[in-house]
Structure formats: structure tokens, C-alpha cells
Amino acid sequence: xTDDLDLRAFIxxxxxxxxxxxxxxxxxxxxxxxxxxxxxxGALAEYARPLDVDVVLAAEARGFIVGGALARELGAGFAPAxxxxxxxxxxxxxEYVLExxxxxxxxxxxxxxxxARVLVHDDLLATGGTTRATIELIERLGGTVVGCAYLIELxxxxxxxxxxxxxVHALVAYDEE
Amino acid sequence: xTDDLDLRAFIxxxxxxxxxxxxxxxxxxxxxxxxxxxxxxGALAEYARPLDVDVVLAAEARGFIVGGALARELGAGFAPAxxxxxxxxxxxxxEYVLExxxxxxxxxxxxxxxxARVLVHDDLLATGGTTRATIELIERLGGTVVGCAYLIELxxxxxxxxxxxxxVHALVAYDEE
Numbered sequence: 001x002t003d004d005l006d007l008r009a010f011i012x013x014x015x016x017x018x019x020x021x022x023x024x025x026x027x028x029x030x031x032x033x034x035x036x037x038x039x040x041x042g043a044l045a046e047y048a049r050p051l052d053v054d055v056v057l058a059a060e061a062r063g064f065i066v067g068g069a070l071a072r073e074l075g076a077g078f079a080p081a082x083x084x085x086x087x088x089x090x091x092x093x094x095e096y097v098l099e100x101x102x103x104x105x106x107x108x109x110x111x112x113x114x115x116a117r118v119l120v121h122d123d124l125l126a127t128g129g130t131t132r133a134t135i136e137l138i139e140r141l142g143g144t145v146v147g148c149a150y151l152i153e154l155x156x157x158x159x160x161x162x163x164x165x166x167x168v169h170a171l172v173a174y175d176e177e
Numbered sequence: 178x179t180d181d182l183d184l185r186a187f188i189x190x191x192x193x194x195x196x197x198x199x200x201x202x203x204x205x206x207x208x209x210x211x212x213x214x215x216x217x218x219g220a221l222a223e224y225a226r227p228l229d230v231d232v233v234l235a236a237e238a239r240g241f242i243v244g245g246a247l248a249r250e251l252g253a254g255f256a257p258a259x260x261x262x263x264x265x266x267x268x269x270x271x272e273y274v275l276e277x278x279x280x281x282x283x284x285x286x287x288x289x290x291x292x293a294r295v296l297v298h299d300d301l302l303a304t305g306g307t308t309r310a311t312i313e314l315i316e317r318l319g320g321t322v323v324g325c326a327y328l329i330e331l332x333x334x335x336x337x338x339x340x341x342x343x344x345v346h347a348l349v350a351y352d353e354e
Contacts, residue, residue: 014265024265028285032232032254041249055209061263064241065255072218072246077209080242088191088201108205 007172010036011152023177025152027123031065040171041066044121044149045073047169051146053119055079055112057138059105059130060086066151067121076119079111081134092140096133105130107137114142125150125170128159135166184349187213188329200354202329204300208242217348218243221298221326222250224346228323230296232256232289234315236282236307237263243328244298253296256288258311269317273310282307284314291319302327302347305336312343 010030017024030036044066053074058067059081071078084093084104091106112118118138120131125148135145145166153160153170156177160168187207194201207213221243230251235244236258248255261270261281268283289295295315297308302325312322322343330337330347333354337345 012266017265018262026265028257028264028266028288031248032256032288034231034248034252034254037254038249038252054211061238061241061259062257064238065245065257068242068245069249071208071211072215072250075211075215077211077214078242079209080205080239082238085195086238087205088194088203089189089205111205111209 005036005039007036007040007151011172025124025154025174027062027151030151037069040151041069041073043171044070044151044169048074048119048147048149051119051167052117053146054116055143056119056121057081057107057111057134058121059134062124063122066123070119070121070149074119079107079118081105081107081137092137094133094136096129098129105133105137107134107141109141112138112141112143116143117146118143119146120148121150122148123151125153125159125168126157128157128162131159131163135163182213182216184213184217184328188349202301202331202351204239204328207328214246217328218246218250220348221247221328221346225251225296225324225326228296228344229294230323231293232320233296233298234258234284234288234311235298236311239301240299243300247296247298247326251296256284256295258282258284258314269314271310271313273306275306282310282314284311284318286318289315289318289320293320294323295320296323297325298327299325300328302330302336302345303334305334305339308336308340312340 014024056071090109093106147167150170153173191201233248267286270283324344327347330350
């Protein structure tokens with residue numbers, strides 16, 4: 001019924017954010033439109049349903065929104081990966097590289113039962129750095145990454161290639177900046 | 178079917194987080210358990226459905242998780258309120274008071290069509306400071322706050338009283354620290 005809905009129409013370019021020269025893909029119009037939002041979550045769930053997901057795992061903060069909805073649609077649990085110091089119980093952590101610095105992502109040490117089947121979600125796949133750190137944390141806890149699901153892929157940044165061996169799915173791909 | 182499920186069993190106390198003397202209510206076990214998570218979102222939706230919600234609005238970051246799921250369950254859109262500098266387009270902002278400092282919450286200036294019926298969500302109602310700032314932003318944009326829905330209420334902190342006049346609902350209330 002909504003299969004003809006073009007999600008691109010609900011993603012807007014914000015030039016020079018967060019800094020000069022960067023064009024930011026803003027998904028807030030997509031989230032705000034009930035029909036587009038429902039469609040996006042449904043389409044990611046359609047991809048993920050055959051993967052038999054136990055837990056959807058997303059990094060803060062934008063990934064929490066669709067990640068939370070996707071977990072419920074799949075009948076799965078949800079686990080948050082957060083920046084340093086935000087998770088209250090015992091954590092494990094992984095560093096990842098940003099353009100000019102490194103950052104740290106943490107996961108609760110008891111976030112995954114051994115062997116849990118985990119779907120990684122984020123709103124955007126860029127270079128893949130956040131996802132690689134997330135996968136490292138999941139695998140250190142004995143979880144199995146069954147797929148990586150995004151609203152948007154910036155294909156020209158090569159993130160998918162850097163995740164070789166993992167199943168990657170994005171609803172909307174941009175081939176150039 | 179899951180009406181007998183006790184959500185309290187999935188909320189754990191973390192002493193001395195984020196600082197000595199504070200007992201933090203950790204909802205990550207609730208999120209991780211597919212049945213408890215589904216139950217919690219369903220129970221909040223049951224409260225909110227008669228309110229005819231157009232948009233669920235939540236402040237970052239924990240509020241995004243259940244907020245995202247709740248919006249979809251209600252057939253509503255979702256709008257994020259974020260800390261300073263995180264939203265990419267034009268914003269309006271409100272200050273709110275923390276224990277020893279003030280912080281700023283921002284909302285996209287085009288986040289609400291005039292007259293939108295808005296449900297405020299957060300994981301936890303404490304003193305109500307974040308919710309009051311959120312309501313201020315919604316009303317400045319011409320939205321109508323139809324209710325405020327939480328997983329947890331720390332009733333001894335008086336947040337509900339400070340939101341007098343607004344409809345407040347929480348799934349689990351703690352009467353003492």
C-alpha cells in the first residue's frame with residue numbers, strides 16, 4: 001500500500017553541518033511523517049525478519065529511534081551502545097576513529113546472552129567506523145551479528161566494503177555527495 | 178496475556194551512579210527482554226491511544242528508544258528534542274535547571290505543524306525539569322501537549338506536581354529512594 005512511497009523525499013540536505021563543507025542528511029522530516037516513518041520501520045523489519053533476530057543493537061543517539069521501533073516490530077529486545085560513561089553498569093568498550101580524533105563506544109557486559117543473534121542498526125552508514133566498533137563489542141560478548149540495517153547509506157564513502165562478510169542493508173543509498 | 182508481567186522485576190538499582198549517593202534506575206534489562214519491552218510499549222500506547230496523538234516527542238537519548246516504538250504503535254510521527262548543537266536545521270531552545278547547573282534543550286523550528294497534538298515521552302520522571310522545558314518548546318511552536326508518558330516515576334521528587342495541569346502517566350512509580 002505504501003510501497004510506492006519515496007523515502008528520499010523525506011530526507012533533506014543541510015549544507016555545512018556539522019561543519020563547513022559537509023552536507024548532512026537530516027532524517028527528522030522522515031521521522032515526523034507518520035506514514036513515512038511507519039514505512040521505513042516496516043521495510044527494515046521486512047529485511048530483518050528472516051534473520052531471526054534476538055536483539056537489535058544501536059548506537060546513540062539517532063539510532064535509538066528507529067532501532068527501538070524495529071526491535072518491537074521484530075519481537076526482539078533492544079540493547080543500547082553508548083558513549084563513554086553513559087551506561088550505569090559494568091561495560092566493555094571499543095575505540096573508533098573519527099575524522100580528526102577517536103571516540104569510545106560502550107556496551108553493558110551483560111547486554112547479550114551468549115549466542116544471541118544481533119541486528120546492528122544505525123540511521124546512517126558512512127565510513128562504517130561506528131558499526132565496526134559495535135560489531136567488535138557484540139562479538140567479544142559472544143553474540144552473532146546477523147545483519148546491519150540502515151535508513152541511509154552514503155555509498156561513496158565505502159562503508160559497505162569495510163564491513164565485508166557482514167550482511168548490510170540500507171533503504172536509501174546516495175552514490176555521490 | 179502479559180497483563181500480569183511485573184515491569185519492576187526488569188528495572189535494577191545501580192548505587193552511586195552517576196555520582197555518589199544517587200541510586201540510578203537502570204532500564205536496560207527491561208529493554209533487552211523482548212516480552213517486557215513489548216509489554217511496556219503496549220501499556221504506554223494503551224494510555225495514549227485515546228489522546229489522538231499526532232507526534233511523540235522525546236528528549237535524547239534514552240527517551241528515543243521507547244519513544245520511537247511508541248510513535249509507530251500510535252500511528253504518529255516522532256520529533257526529537259536534543260542538547261545544544263545536535264539538530265542540524267533552524268532550532269528554538271529552552272534552558273532547564275539541573276542539580277548544579279543549567280542545560281539547554283533544542284527543537285527544530287519546523288518540528289510541529291500548528292495545532293499538532295503532542296505526547297511527551299521520557300524514560301523517567303524525576304523533578305520534571307526536562308519535561309517542563311520540552312513543554313515550553315512545544316507550546317512556543319503552537320503544539321498542544323495532550324499527555325506525558327513515562328516508564329518510571331520517582332514520585333518522591335514531586336515531578337508530577339510540578340506538571341500540574343498536564344496529564345501524566347507512568348508505568349512504574351517509586352514512592353521512596
